[in-house]
Amino acid sequence: MKNKIRLLTGPYLAWALAFIIIPLCMILYYGLTDRTGSFTLDNIMSIATDEHSKALILSVILGAISTVICLILGYPLAAILAHMKSRTGMILFIFILPMWMNFLLRTLAWQTLLEKTGVINTFLKMFGFNTINIINTYKAIILGMVYNFLPFMVLPLYNSLTKIDENVVNAARDLGANKIQTFLKITLPLSVPGIISGITMVFVPALTTFVISTILGGSKILLIGNVIEQQFTQSGNWQLGSGLSIVLMAFIVINMVVTAIFDKNGEGSML
Amino acid sequence: MTRFLKKLYLVLILIFLYAPIATLIVLSFNSSRTRAKWGGFSFKWYVALFSNRDIMQALYNTILIALISSIVATIIGTITCIGMRKMSSFSKSTIIGITNIPMLNADIVTGISLMLLFLSVGIRFGLGTVLLSHITFNIPYVILSVMPRMRSLNISTYEAAQDLGATRLYAFFKVVFPDLMPGILSGFLLAFTMSLDDFIITHFTKGAGIDTLSTKIYTEVKKGIKPEMYALSTIIFIAVLILLLLINRHDDNKGEVNSIITTI
Numbered sequence: 375m376k377n378k379i380r381l382l383t384g385p386y387l388a389w390a391l392a393f394i395i396i397p398l399c400m401i402l403y404y405g406l407t408d409r410t411g412s413f414t415l416d417n418i419m420s421i422a423t424d425e426h427s428k429a430l431i432l433s434v435i436l437g438a439i440s441t442v443i444c445l446i447l448g449y450p451l452a453a454i455l456a457h458m459k460s461r462t463g464m465i466l467f468i469f470i471l472p473m474w475m476n477f478l479l480r481t482l483a484w485q486t487l488l489e490k491t492g493v494i495n496t497f498l499k500m501f502g503f504n505t506i507n508i509i510n511t512y513k514a515i516i517l518g519m520v521y522n523f524l525p526f527m528v529l530p531l532y533n534s535l536t537k538i539d540e541n542v543v544n545a546a547r548d549l550g551a552n553k554i555q556t557f558l559k560i561t562l563p564l565s566v567p568g569i570i571s572g573i574t575m576v577f578v579p580a581l582t583t584f585v586i587s588t589i590l591g592g593s594k595i596l597l598i599g600n601v602i603e604q605q606f607t608q609s610g611n612w613q614l615g616s617g618l619s620i621v622l623m624a625f626i627v628i629n630m631v632v633t634a635i636f637d638k639n640g641e642g643s644m645l
Numbered sequence: 646m647t648r649f650l651k652k653l654y655l656v657l658i659l660i661f662l663y664a665p666i667a668t669l670i671v672l673s674f675n676s677s678r679t680r681a682k683w684g685g686f687s688f689k690w691y692v693a694l695f696s697n698r699d700i701m702q703a704l705y706n707t708i709l710i711a712l713i714s715s716i717v718a719t720i721i722g723t724i725t726c727i728g729m730r731k732m733s734s735f736s737k738s739t740i741i742g743i744t745n746i747p748m749l750n751a752d753i754v755t756g757i758s759l760m761l762l763f764l765s766v767g768i769r770f771g772l773g774t775v776l777l778s779h780i781t782f783n784i785p786y787v788i789l790s791v792m793p794r795m796r797s798l799n800i801s802t803y804e805a806a807q808d809l810g811a812t813r814l815y816a817f818f819k820v821v822f823p824d825l826m827p828g829i830l831s832g833f834l835l836a837f838t839m840s841l842d843d844f845i846i847t848h849f850t851k852g853a854g855i856d857t858l859s860t861k862i863y864t865e866v867k868k869g870i871k872p873e874m875y876a877l878s879t880i881i882f883i884a885v886l887i888l889l890l891l892i893n894r895h896d897d898n899k900g901e902v903n904s905i906i907t908t909i
Contacts, residue, residue, distance in 0.1 A: 380730030382741065382823055386721050386784060390743045393791065396727040397758030398746070454651050468662060470838075474885040475666050475878050477842055478862045480872065483665030486672070486680045493668060521661070582751035585844060589866060599753055606757060606849065608717055616761070619754050629751050 393619060401623075405616035415423035417617020426618065433598040434625075436512060437580035440519035444527040444576045447520070452531035452568075453561075469525040479583065481518050481589045488514055488590075518586040519576075526575035534568025535561070574633045578626055598622060666882065673875035686707075690876040699861070704877065706772065707841060709858040714779035715836035717718025721780070723829055726795045727820050744785045755782060756849035763850065767848075770852020778850040779843065783836035790832030794825050809827075 408414045420426055455468075471478065488509040489494045497503040508514045538561060546556045567615065584599030591597075605615030673691070677684025694700065729737055747755055759778045768774055798821065806816035842858035850859055860875060 379731045380728055382724040383732070386788075387740070389721060389781070389784065393759065393762070393777065394743060394746055397755075397762040400765060401754065401758045430899055445865040447658070468659065471882075471886060471889060472662055472666060473838060473842055475669065475882050476858055476862060478844055478859055478866070478871075479663045479874065479878050481667055482862075482866065483668040483672075486668050488665060501843060521665070524662075535898040578749065578751050582753045584753065584885060585863070602753060602757070604758065612761065612764075615757065619757055622751060626749065626751060626754070632747075633749075633847075 399617050401616045404612050405620040417613050421621045429596045429598045429601045433581050437557055437577050440516050440580045441576045443520050444524050448527035452528045456535040514590040515587050518590040519580045523576040527572040530571040531568040534565045538564045574629050669875050670879045671761035673879040676773055690872040694873040694876045700873055703856045703858050703861040711837050711840040714783050714840050715833050717780050718783035718787050718836045719833045722784045729906050744788050747782045754847040756846040760849040771855050773848045775789040775847055778846050779840045784837045791828040796830030
């Protein structure tokens with residue numbers, strides 16, 4: 375009986391082996407061989423070339439800036455939502471609804487908003503302000519990242535903030551701590567798991583995106599995601615693309631390890 | 646004062662999140678073909694939409710893939726959770742670890758890895774490969790939604806049902822299954838939404854000739870988006886909005902909605 379029930383995990387284990395584990399091994403294989411199939415480190419080392427390292431550094435910087443902005447914008451938002459009485463409705467409308475409008479179209483809409491003669495500038499001119507020209511710049515890409523990945527920051531923050539026992543906060547106030555002290559000594563430390571998992575959930579997609587940079591950055595700005603995507607869809611150099619993916623995976627693994635260390639109980643997880 | 650500031654902050658965030666959506670809705674009524682200028686109010690893109698075979702085909706593919714992949718993922722994910730109950734904690738955490746890989750890995754890496762797999766096995770790229778990929782990234786969402794339900798399950802009721810003469814299967818479907826249902830449902834909805842909104846993994850695994858809405862939009866980005874696309878997304882958006890308003894009005898359903906929300 376016991377064993378029979380255990381067999382129910384069989385289909386998934388087989389599926390995971392075929393479609394999760396083996397594909398990752400394929401990336402390792404392609405990344406570590408050349409076209410003739412013999413071992414080489416050239417694909418991975420090509421990250422050191424000017425073009426690739428520039429793209430990687432730019433991706434890390436833009437990803438980090440976006441993550442920080444998401445945290446700054448998201449923390450107060452999560453705190454406000456966590457203290458609201460009818461939270462379900464609000465969260466539904468803030469985060470779930472937009473997801474049903476295709477993510478490419480939403481990003482594209484920012485083009486219309488940000489263009490030189492776009493909606494925002496028309497408004498600014500109407501009221502006599504200076505116009506802003508950020509389309510096809512790093513700023514537009516950061517805006518696109520913050521816009522698309524803000525929910526990934528807020529939801530884990532919200533989850534960890536709602537788990538904080540009100541009594542602990544009240545106790546701190548009773549014992550004479552002011553609002554700022556209570557926040558720094560109680561709320562903030564207790565929400566660390568949420569912060570960490572929020573950072574992971576935003577940084578990984580921001581680091582690896584190629585869509586946002588294509589749509590909002592014009593075609594001049596290349597992120598590491600764009601470089602990898604081009605290797606597969608245009609140059610057909612799978613070995614090089616895989617090698618660069620391995621470098622990217624190293625970043626993701628570091629990120630995962632850090633998360634695992636800080637979030638042992640899965641308290642800040644999205645689910 | 647602080648209440649006012651909180652409200653103001655929420656409103657500003659809402660404006661930030663909804664400005665692009667409002668833009669798309671407005672564009673769907675713009676009779677001019679370009680996004681750059683306003684040519685007057687018109688319903689013509691809504692009419693044109695239904696005779697645009699390419700978009701309709703892409704819509705059909707998108708829904709078909711989302712539906713099949715989320716149903717298959719829900720079945721596999723649910724039976725996995727049931728099977729995991731009797732496992733040692735070591736095998737359990739191994740499965741959870743594997744499940745976390747597609748969740749935490751970058752979509753581009755997942756997409757590329759699946760593409761390399763299909764290439765080396767020699768499967769023809771098309772709906773089939775997209776479907777396999779979507780099932781793969783959907784199963785984790787189901788497992789992670791059903792797991793908490795499974796953990797809080799009271800096994801005594803199942804045993805009681807058997808003591809009262811129910812067969813194991815009957816007891817399972819009458820007692821255990823209803824308890825798991827909210828988790829299964831939210832897993833399914835989550836999987837469906839993720840599949841619907843996916844672009845990157847589809848982009849790498851679809852092959853030529855097959856398009857979902859996302860990949861179709863991506864190819865149109867450079868050539869200029871057909872306004873019919875705005876009309877379609879406006880229809881989808883309004884439909885979901887109405888659905889959410891209806892669900893939200895039933896206060897007794899709040900628990901369910903809540904569990905769906907927290908899973909996302």
